Amino acid sequence: MDAQDGTVRSQERLGVPGQYSASPVAADGRIYVASQSGTVIVLKAGGTAPEVVARNDLGESIVATPAFAESTILIRTAGNLYAFEQR
Numbered sequence: 001m002d003a004q005d006g007t008v009r010s011q012e013r014l015g016v017p018g019q020y021s022a023s024p025v026a027a028d029g030r031i032y033v034a035s036q037s038g039t040v041i042v043l044k045a046g047g048t049a050p051e052v053v054a055r056n057d058l059g060e061s062i063v064a065t066p067a068f069a070e071s072t073i074l075i076r077t078a079g080n081l082y083a084f085e086q087r
Contacts, residue, residue, distance in 0.1 A: 010049035015041070015052065016055065017037075020036065022063060022064055022066065023065045025065060025068070031045050032066050034065070034075065036062060036063060038058045038060045038061055039056065040054075042054040042056070060079050063078075072086075
């Protein structure tokens, strides 16, 4: 959506069916969306439509919103806490 006037710019399926409880979060030009089925979808933000750059299946349910600390993304699944760092 356009932040200025609320106009829908793009709408599409992410390729991972199911429920989504966690809020999408943005960092460093990317949007992170976590599904309850355990897949984290990474979108490149900007342009006319977001571009899917990765789909990562962690194999466990995710209901918590991913968090960021400097260059690290923290993802809590049903049984684990993952920390992925960009180097």
